[in-house]
Amino acid sequence: MAGTLFVVATPIGNMDDISARAVSVLQSVDLIAAEDTRHSGRLMSHFQITTPLVAYHDHGSEAQGERIFSALDAGQDVALISDAGTPLVSDPGYRLVRNARERAYKVIPLPGACAVITALSAAGLPSDRFCFEGFLPAKQSQRRKALESLASETRTLIFYEAPHRIVATVEDLIDLFGAEREVTLARELTKTYETLLNGNLTELLVQIKGDVNQQKGEMVLVVRGFDGVQQGAQEQEEERVLKLLLVDLPVKQAAGLAAKICGAQRNALYKKALILKDISG
Numbered sequence: 184m185a186g187t188l189f190v191v192a193t194p195i196g197n198m199d200d201i202s203a204r205a206v207s208v209l210q211s212v213d214l215i216a217a218e219d220t221r222h223s224g225r226l227m228s229h230f231q232i233t234t235p236l237v238a239y240h241d242h243g244s245e246a247q248g249e250r251i252f253s254a255l256d257a258g259q260d261v262a263l264i265s266d267a268g269t270p271l272v273s274d275p276g277y278r279l280v281r282n283a284r285e286r287a288y289k290v291i292p293l294p295g296a297c298a299v300i301t302a303l304s305a306a307g308l309p310s311d312r313f314c315f316e317g318f319l320p321a322k323q324s325q326r327r328k329a330l331e332s333l334a335s336e337t338r339t340l341i342f343y344e345a346p347h348r349i350v351a352t353v354e355d356l357i358d359l360f361g362a363e364r365e366v367t368l369a370r371e372l373t374k375t376y377e378t379l380l381n382g383n384l385t386e387l388l389v390q391i392k393g394d395v396n397q398q399k400g401e402m403v404l405v406v407r408g409f410d411g412v413q414q415g416a417q418e419q420e421e422e423r424v425l426k427l428l429l430v431d432l433p434v435k436q437a438a439g440l441a442a443k444i445c446g447a448q449r450n451a452l453y454k455k456a457l458i459l460k461d462i463s464g
């Protein structure tokens with residue numbers, strides 16, 4: 184009989200967050216497929232797990248996957264782990280699990296730590312519906328495009344972000360979602376310097392720019408979804424500011440200044456300014 188593929192969540196910081204069942208499965212399987220065998224070595228020695236480790240990456244060689252399937256074919260049980268948290272969540276494993284299911288192997292998930300859920304559970308933002316967007320594109324033009332397409336998403340939005348990009352991402356969020364949008368930045372969850380900052384996007388930007396420590400470590404951004412009422416107020420404010428500026432300034436300059444004042448998109452305000460100018464004759 185073929186072996187079973189266990190998909191096992193491991194801690195995202197605090198070692199005590201691993202489940203007793205996860206430790207026992209990792210001890211009893213024949214092989215552990217790990218994202219980075221050196222990194223997982225620390226977890227193994229902490230829990231005195233002596234099971235052999237093999238490297239697995241979705242974009243690794245065919246041989247990596249085949250080694251795991253030969254073990255399963257030989258009736259051996261295999262556990263898949265990633266460096267931290269739940270495999271497949273912004274981590275390797277999708278191809279392996281997909282192939283295993285297609286080939287009718289038994290796949291058993293072992294739940295546990297996951298940064299997106301941990302952040303959401305303490306963010307204080309609506310949690311009945313949410314969408315997890317993983318990592319935003321690193322290139323600014325692509326990131327802004329991705330954010331633009333999410334600006335009117337009503338569910339709570341959750342992003343993973345790299346520390347060196349957090350300031351630029353919050354600036355883009357202000358530009359595309361408006362300065363008032365509520366956000367929680369969950370940093371270093373379950374670790375010594377765990378910090379959750381909550382406020383609107385401008386308040387968050389001030390906090391992280393004013394303290395470089397807030398730009399360090401692992402982080403999750405939880406952003407309130409689009410709220411039509413709030414946006415209505417924002418639009419009214421943009422119109423009010425534009426009308427005032429258009430009295431004394433040309434359209435382009437008024438739009439640029441209004442965009443800065445309101446934390447809005449310059450192009451959108453330029454179009455709006457042209458309409459207002461047209462209306463006022």
Ligand code: SAM
Pocket residue numbers: 195196265267268269270271272273274296297298299342343344345369370371372373374401402403
């Ligand atoms: N599979 C993992 C999970 O279940 O959350 C995520 C892996 S992904 C490669 C790593 C990203 O997850 C980090 O860059 C960060 O955005 C987020 N993350 C992981 N651990 C975290 C922690 N302790 N605190 C905050 N964010 C964390």
